[in-house]
Amino acid sequence: MLPYYRRVHRKADGRELILYGLHPLEDPPLPEPALPYSPAPHLRYHPLRREWVVYAAHRQERTFLPPKEHCPLCPSREGGFPTEIPFSRFQVAVFDNRFPSLVPSPTPPPEGLPVPAGEALGRCEVVVYTEAHVGSLATLTEEERLLLAWVWRERYQALYALKGIQFVMPFENRGEAVGVTLHHPHGQIYAYPLVPPILERESQAFRERPVLLELLPHLEPYRVDQEEGFLAFVPPFARYPYEVWVVPWQRHPGLWTFSHEEMAAFARLLGRVVARYDALFGEAFPYVMVFHAAPLGEERTFHFHVEFYPPKRAKDKLKFLAGTELGAGTFVVDALPEETAKRLREVL
Numbered sequence: 482m483l484p485y486y487r488r489v490h491r492k493a494d495g496r497e498l499i500l501y502g503l504h505p506l507e508d509p510p511l512p513e514p515a516l517p518y519s520p521a522p523h524l525r526y527h528p529l530r531r532e533w534v535v536y537a538a539h540r541q542e543r544t545f546l547p548p549k550e551h552c553p554l555c556p557s558r559e560g561g562f563p564t565e566i567p568f569s570r571f572q573v574a575v576f577d578n579r580f581p582s583l584v585p586s587p588t589p590p591p592e593g594l595p596v597p598a599g600e601a602l603g604r605c606e607v608v609v610y611t612e613a614h615v616g617s618l619a620t621l622t623e624e625e626r627l628l629l630a631w632v633w634r635e636r637y638q639a640l641y642a643l644k645g646i647q648f649v650m651p652f653e654n655r656g657e658a659v660g661v662t663l664h665h666p667h668g669q670i671y672a673y674p675l676v677p678p679i680l681e682r683e684s685q686a687f688r689e690r691p692v693l694l695e696l697l698p699h700l701e702p703y704r705v706d707q708e709e710g711f712l713a714f715v716p717p718f719a720r721y722p723y724e725v726w727v728v729p730w731q732r733h734p735g736l737w738t739f740s741h742e743e744m745a746a747f748a749r750l751l752g753r754v755v756a757r758y759d760a761l762f763g764e765a766f767p768y769v770m771v772f773h774a775a776p777l778g779e780e781r782t783f784h785f786h787v788e789f790y791p792p793k794r795a796k797d798k799l800k801f802l803a804g805t806e807l808g809a810g811t812f813v814v815d816a817l818p819e820e821t822a823k824r825l826r827e828v829l
């Protein structure tokens with residue numbers, strides 16, 4: 482294991498905050514206000530799509546694009562604006578989202594609904610990548626990125642150990658084009674009480690065949706980048722022009738089974754994929770990045786991978802999901818994966 486320090490702090494409103502660092506974190510906490518915190522999300526069942534929808538009305542009040550000096554993810558300063566993190570320094574910070582879609586102690590759903598309803602059990606965490614307000618996975622130092630990878634690994638293990646959790650997903654929404662409300666480099670982790678539909682379909686595919694192990698030897702024309710043990714590529718079946726997947730050559734259920742060398746190679750490759758995106762149009766490239774690890778019980782066949790979904794199809798053009806994508810689930814893509822892969826491969 483990477484020798485890192487870990488410090489658990491209980492926030493004034495009862496939420497948990499964990500600080501991680503390569504150096505001891507011994508500063509006393511700064512004063513913090515107890516912010517109103519009373520989320521009450523619930524689930525309702527969609528009888529035609531056969532999937533659950535989360536209702537979290539309290540999320541409307543969440544912080545929207547604050548100015549830099551009011552960033553809730555920056556370290557706090559003595560006498561300054563109190564942020565979510567009442568410490569003057571840290572390297573990575575993880576805390577319970579103040580506007581969660583899933584909560585550890587859910588309230589019962591409203592009664593009398595004409596469809597099945599359920600409790601929104603789970604956890605929603607915010608993962609702050611760095612204390613620096615500006616940056617990205619690409620600009621972190623190699624050491625910082627590796628620490629972040631170990632934090633993801635630790636959160637996977639902690640969240641899968643909770644009763645009732647079926648699936649854990651770290652993800653990052655980057656850029657206003659994908660609805661980001663805070664610019665400070667950060668991601669999130671959702672721990673779900675169910676296996677979401679996309680993961681259910683992927684799990685079924687892996688139960689039937691080792692799909693990625695079969696595909697990997699044929700991906701040279703789609704290769705974007707690589708590290709020892711890992712390949713980054715635009716899938717030959719990409720649904721977004723600049724979609725990229727990062728996949729270990731060996732099947733792993735999640736990054737919790739990576740060796741030390743694999744952790745380091747994985748962290749480096751993620752950073753370089755983002756660096757390639759940013760080099761493509763000379764600006765921060767918006768994307769949604771999701772980690773797909775094995776849902777509970779699928780560890781024997783599921784093949785861990787990371788999927789990047791950038792909404793851009795050109796520098797000034799966004800790909801919108803419209804009639805055929807939203808209404809039918811069939812994507813129409815106006816660029817061939819082998820061509821966008823070449824662009825991403827040659828850009829650095």
Ligand SMILES: [Zn+2]
Pocket residue numbers: 552553554555613614615665
């Ligand atoms: Zn900030």
